[in-house]
Amino acid sequence: MPGQIPPDLNSTLSQFTPLTPGLTQTCDPVETRHGIVDFARRTAIMGILNVTPDSFYDGGRRFDASQAIADALAMAAEGADIIDVGGESTRPGAQAVSEAEELVRVIPVIEGLRRQVSLAISIDTYKSAVARAALDAGADIVNDISALRFDSAMISLVAREKVPVILMHMRGTPRTMQADPHYDDVVREVRDFLAAQLYEAMDAGIAAESIILDPGIGFGKALEHNLELLRGLPILAALGHPLLVGVSRKTFIGKILNLGPDDRLEGSLAAAAAAVLGGANIIRVHDVAATGKACRVIDALRFGAAQ
Ligand code: 7PM
Numbered sequence: 525m526p527g528q529i530p531p532d533l534n535s536t537l538s539q540f541t542p543l544t545p546g547l548t549q550t551c552d553p554v555e556t557r558h559g560i561v562d563f564a565r566r567t568a569i570m571g572i573l574n575v576t577p578d579s580f581y582d583g584g585r586r587f588d589a590s591q592a593i594a595d596a597l598a599m600a601a602e603g604a605d606i607i608d609v610g611g612e613s614t615r616p617g618a619q620a621v622s623e624a625e626e627l628v629r630v631i632p633v634i635e636g637l638r639r640q641v642s643l644a645i646s647i648d649t650y651k652s653a654v655a656r657a658a659l660d661a662g663a664d665i666v667n668d669i670s671a672l673r674f675d676s677a678m679i680s681l682v683a684r685e686k687v688p689v690i691l692m693h694m695r696g697t698p699r700t701m702q703a704d705p706h707y708d709d710v711v712r713e714v715r716d717f718l719a720a721q722l723y724e725a726m727d728a729g730i731a732a733e734s735i736i737l738d739p740g741i742g743f744g745k746a747l748e749h750n751l752e753l754l755r756g757l758p759i760l761a762a763l764g765h766p767l768l769v770g771v772s773r774k775t776f777i778g779k780i781l782n783l784g785p786d787d788r789l790e791g792s793l794a795a796a797a798a799a800v801l802g803g804a805n806i807i808r809v810h811d812v813a814a815t816g817k818a819c820r821v822i823d824a825l826r827f828g829a830a831q
Contacts (some may be wrong), residue, residue, distance in 0.1 A: 549758075549761050551563055555688070557664045558643060558645070558689055561806070566827065567822070568798050569815055570605065572605070572809060572810050573592055583598045596633070597640060599812045599827075606646055607637065607641075607644075607645050607742075608648050609633055610667075614743075616698065616819070618699070623651055623653050626808065631657055635661045638663075643661060652675045652677035653677075655681055665689070665736075666682055667692075669698075669740065671721040672721060672724070672725060673690055673721075680728060683725075686731070686734070692740040693717050693740040695743065710753060711755075711759055718737045718763065720767055736805075737763060738770065739769065747776050754802060756802075757769070757799060757802030758803050761802070768806040770808035771795040773792050781799040793815060797821075800819055801825070
């Protein structure tokens with residue numbers, strides 16, 4: 525009969541589970557020296573500020589402090605919640621940069637930016653000396669792609685300074701990580717690694733509320749591993765810490781679409797939307813305005829439309 529719903533379809537209404545852990549899972553805000561990043565009602569946007577001559581997308585553009593500061597101010601105006609300043613490219617096969625060179629690149633930018641903005645600044649480094657100088661210059665968060673493993677002085681620095689830290693999963697080192705990556709169960713292995721680093725950090729005196737976790741999309745992962753991790757984000761969100769996800773213009777999107785970095789915006793937005801539905805709280809991106817709009821729509825699904 526027209527208009528009648530088959531009884532077995534009605535029973536699926538009660539079985540229906542919400543689309544997203546974001547609808548049920550909440551996580552506490554992160555306190556920084558320059559304000560609180562709150563995830564209760566919206567996804568936070570981290571703008572990428574590469575101060576390097578060789579990054580895969582924006583390389584060379586800002587190898588000059590005043591250009592880098594101008595770009596960061598533009599990202600702040602577009603609604604970035606955090607600016608992530610990095611002086612060493614971690615793309616696959618990239619050469620390591622000396623500590624002195626990394627300092628020369630990032631410190632003037634952080635000092636200059638700090639004078640002009642009150643938002644949170646993160647320092648993308650695994651070197652404790654760079655992190656220390658960056659914190660002294662006004663940075664608020666340590667973004668360590670090695671999850672505190674590469675420099676043995678990093679863990680005590682973060683504990684002493686009482687700043688939030690991002691622990692990211694990576695297989696191997698940036699130079700070697702993309703050489704035939706293999707996992708038996710990538711989601712389980714990344715989860716177990718992050719849990720182990722989390723406990724090590726807390727044992728060293730880093731507050732649980734200061735720890736942000738990140739699956740490290742593209743760091744020692746084949747295309748299928750990156751997709752499995754995006755599908756498995758709810759499992760990582762269940763660790764109960766804020767989740768940061770970086771998909772912006774990465775190679776896995778290029779592989780799906782057969783497009784170079786300049787033509788990966790739409791794919792990046794789709795991946796960001798999927799990450800937010802999976803429970804991500806911070807999205808690390810080159811395109812702050814566009815990603816902000818995409819996230820606001822997903823946030824309305826996640827948290828309700830009243831902002
Ligand atoms: C290949 C891999 C090329 C990675 C470029 C990149 C992340 C990060 C980077 C991330 C955190 C890029 C990167 N990616 N820090 N630093 N999470 N926490 O896209 O996903 O700039 S470097």
